[in-house]
Amino acid sequence: MPKVNRGARALRQAAAWCAWRMARLAARLPARALIALLNGAERVMQATTKGKADVGQLRELRDLLRDDPKGREAVRRIILEARGPQFRAVLQGVLRHHVEAPAPAAPTFAAVAAFPGRQAAAPARIAFAGEHWEFPFLRDAYAARPDCRIVPAGEPADGVEIALDRPEAADLARQTMAAGAAVSLHAGPAADAATVAALFADAQSRGVPVRLFYSYLYFAPAVRLRELLAAGEIGELTTVRVRAVLGGKGAALSLAPPFGDWPLRHPAFDHFPLLTFLGGPAARLAAYVGPMDGAGGQALIGVRFAAAGRVGALECAYAPDMHVRSAFYPHDLQVEVAGTDGVIWLRRGMAETTQEPPLAVRAGRSAYTIGIESGMTGDWAEVYRAAAAEFVGAVGGRLVRRLGVAETISAFRLRDKVYDAATTPGVVELPAAGE
Amino acid sequence: MGDRRLRVAMIGVGDITMLHVPAYKDFDLAELALLCDVDPALLERRRAEWGVARTTTDYREALADPGIDIVEINTPHHLHKKLTVEALAAGKHVACQKPISTSIAEAEEMVAAARAAQGKFRVIENFVFYPPYVRAKELLDAGEIGEPLTIRFKLGTGLFGARAPALRSEMWHLLEIEQGRGQAVFDDGYHKLSLAIHFIGAIAAVKGFIDRSFAFIDEPAQLIWQYKDRRTLGGFDIAFQPNLYTHSKYFGADERVEIVGTRGAIELTRCTGQMADQPALILRRDGRRTLFEDLDADWQASFTAGIRDFPRAILENRDTLLTGERALEVLRFAFALIVAARRGVEVRPDEVTDAIVKEALHA
Numbered sequence: 001m002p003k004v005n006r007g008a009r010a011l012r013q014a015a016a017w018c019a020w021r022m023a024r025l026a027a028r029l030p031a032r033a034l035i036a037l038l039n040g041a042e043r044v045m046q047a048t049t050k051g052k053a054d055v056g057q058l059r060e061l062r063d064l065l066r067d068d069p070k071g072r073e074a075v076r077r078i079i080l081e082a083r084g085p086q087f088r089a090v091l092q093g094v095l096r097h098h099v100e101a102p103a104p105a106a107p108t109f110a111a112v113a114a115f116p117g118r119q120a121a122a123p124a125r126i127a128f129a130g131e132h133w134e135f136p137f138l139r140d141a142y143a144a145r146p147d148c149r150i151v152p153a154g155e156p157a158d159g160v161e162i163a164l165d166r167p168e169a170a171d172l173a174r175q176t177m178a179a180g181a182a183v184s185l186h187a188g189p190a191a192d193a194a195t196v197a198a199l200f201a202d203a204q205s206r207g208v209p210v211r212l213f214y215s216y217l218y219f220a221p222a223v224r225l226r227e228l229l230a231a232g233e234i235g236e237l238t239t240v241r242v243r244a245v246l247g248g249k250g251a252a253l254s255l256a257p258p259f260g261d262w263p264l265r266h267p268a269f270d271h272f273p274l275l276t277f278l279g280g281p282a283a284r285l286a287a288y289v290g291p292m293d294g295a296g297g298q299a300l301i302g303v304r305f306a307a308a309g310r311v312g313a314l315e316c317a318y319a320p321d322m323h324v325r326s327a328f329y330p331h332d333l334q335v336e337v338a339g340t341d342g343v344i345w346l347r348r349g350m351a352e353t354t355q356e357p358p359l360a361v362r363a364g365r366s367a368y369t370i371g372i373e374s375g376m377t378g379d380w381a382e383v384y385r386a387a388a389a390e391f392v393g394a395v396g397g398r399l400v401r402r403l404g405v406a407e408t409i410s411a412f413r414l415r416d417k418v419y420d421a422a423t424t425p426g427v428v429e430l431p432a433a434g435e
Numbered sequence: 436m437g438d439r440r441l442r443v444a445m446i447g448v449g450d451i452t453m454l455h456v457p458a459y460k461d462f463d464l465a466e467l468a469l470l471c472d473v474d475p476a477l478l479e480r481r482r483a484e485w486g487v488a489r490t491t492t493d494y495r496e497a498l499a500d501p502g503i504d505i506v507e508i509n510t511p512h513h514l515h516k517k518l519t520v521e522a523l524a525a526g527k528h529v530a531c532q533k534p535i536s537t538s539i540a541e542a543e544e545m546v547a548a549a550r551a552a553q554g555k556f557r558v559i560e561n562f563v564f565y566p567p568y569v570r571a572k573e574l575l576d577a578g579e580i581g582e583p584l585t586i587r588f589k590l591g592t593g594l595f596g597a598r599a600p601a602l603r604s605e606m607w608h609l610l611e612i613e614q615g616r617g618q619a620v621f622d623d624g625y626h627k628l629s630l631a632i633h634f635i636g637a638i639a640a641v642k643g644f645i646d647r648s649f650a651f652i653d654e655p656a657q658l659i660w661q662y663k664d665r666r667t668l669g670g671f672d673i674a675f676q677p678n679l680y681t682h683s684k685y686f687g688a689d690e691r692v693e694i695v696g697t698r699g700a701i702e703l704t705r706c707t708g709q710m711a712d713q714p715a716l717i718l719r720r721d722g723r724r725t726l727f728e729d730l731d732a733d734w735q736a737s738f739t740a741g742i743r744d745f746p747r748a749i750l751e752n753r754d755t756l757l758t759g760e761r762a763l764e765v766l767r768f769a770f771a772l773i774v775a776a777r778r779g780v781e782v783r784p785d786e787v788t789d790a791i792v793k794e795a796l797h798a
Contacts, residue, residue: 064606080650087649235676238648238654238655238676239655239657239672239674241587241589241672243693243695245695245700249722250722284644284779286642286643286644286781287642287659288642288659288661288668290584290666290668291666295582295666295697296581296582296584296697297584297666298584298585298666298667298668298695299668300585300668300669300670302642302643302644302657302659302670303644303657304644304646304657308646309646309647309655309675310646310655311644311655311656311657311672312657312672313657313659315585315587315670317584317585317695318584319581319584319695319696319697319698319699320697321581321697321698322581322696322698322699322700323720323722324722325722336589338655338674338676339674339676340675340676340677340678341676341678341679342676342678342679343591343674343679343689343710353719354724362710362711364595364678364679364680365595365680367711424781425640425780425781426642426779426780426781427642427644427779427780
């Protein structure tokens, strides 16, 4: 895979910044001066390309400034009032496509972080509480580790995986922390934002590591996706779409359908942490939640993220007659993120609905995939191995937060408010992350 | 009309008509007979390019000519109502470019005029004639994916890889935008909203967010809605992607549609632009993907089929696919989305009035 030329990118960014500042200055010039400037630019372009430059738009802009006062004002408004970073992104794109052009850009490839085992002499003692749907896989992952030992109930533990879909989960977490053991609380059945916030505060005061376990935070393609976003591979992020379908056939395992009062807490649909992981905290949400029954069901949650110029959606569908091939549960998940420079698709998660590479990237003119050819298998079992290793690391004092405390609480707030949003004829505001 | 081909007068010969004209070439039911525009230079250029002998700068010449059967109106939106009503009153069949008008009152007046007139009236929207979408609709209606649960539309707008619209023809759009009728939701979005109704049915209520980029572009946006008579939910996300390179002979738009049903899913991967080498239509069902690689996926095909459908409807004396009533429904849908986003409330398209729109835009 080609490497990104970071120097060239930095140069483009700097040039775009300068061009943006110059454009803002130029927009304030009298029309005659601006026309003279454009004439000069045309001459420079023609001279440097031996007359081959495409100056049609430049001439049109000049004619517009000369002939059409309304057009002139519109152009000025675009330049002066436009969102700075996006305008610079366009200029950067102009430079990329029309000035520099040659090598297709591609991201650097970094292996997903591997976590060393516990440094202490004794293996970490891990206990389990509850019978959460992912426990068997986590248990296998811990059991395969040489640096940890699964202990039966009642034996002292260094860390406890807690997944009880009952209010006792929070109490058990507090008791565990009081005993000085690390806690891994499963995000799905964990109570609500207030409870989670209190747990984090409690953990901080006691100096005990606590994490919220949510599987996609350990799914290598999802982690890689966020790394690409952070590296600016598709420019400024503008939309995030997470699409979750629970099928009824084709999987090795099955779970109860998402009926009852809280269908969006069903593990097939509870992807609020993923939406937050990719888009950041949400500021507002609007939702429709349809009935879920034997005939199927659906929900659509639209959000405006706290970051300016960014929106997203979580789409959930229960399709009882749909065949979803999976070695685990029939949970089909796809993600599409769009930025000012491109798009990235996460094409599968737990289910194997496609045999194509899990990540497809379109950035500027370049397109590439990240999959087995890059050493990324998209193996779902690896999720549990990574999560187990990370928790053992936390027990050993090396806590890693894939989703920050404020972001985690924000994801829970979003989930908590979905039903309000669905039953309210409008939009629901969320408190800012950290409040 | 006898056995002769229907004769068409085109009022307004701007950018979009470049895509209309091929439909009349080698078409045995209708011919382009008269071109009209207020710009004599453009008119002269079109006359030379298209080989249409007659031109005029006065639309009334077209309406007064008894030899003209169909009037195609391709002018800026705010002129649609006046020209449509006058053309219908003159006994012409009228095909008006989308969106039908800039206000509900105007659209209602146009629909009423069409009901009272002898001529047929349709509002041109090419997406419903795009061959992959036509096939998708057939699959949907045949129950291939079971009952539809969700339908999603995506629009990503890029500046590279496609031809740039002429700045001059964009100027009146800027004035539209200034009045709150943005290009992504109201103008280009019309296609997706039309499809949303065409595929599933009437809209009950909408909510959503519309942001702004470059101070005036109504992107990004995340819009959601409920249907009236089905459990299906719909969504439309619009991504602002100025640096995205979208290959297209036409405009730089990455458009996608996905319909998830109880049994399977339909994926439509392109329309105006083409982001990747993949079939335009994919059906997922029973654990398999069926790729439809036998469809004409060139965007021009939708214009050709759409334009030709109108003379056929006239000669077969049937309703057109895109009636004035449907256009009014789409217009209400678009305004409902804009009001919902502006005011942060749920809006029912049936209850939207011009006063509500005006109030929301000035809030």
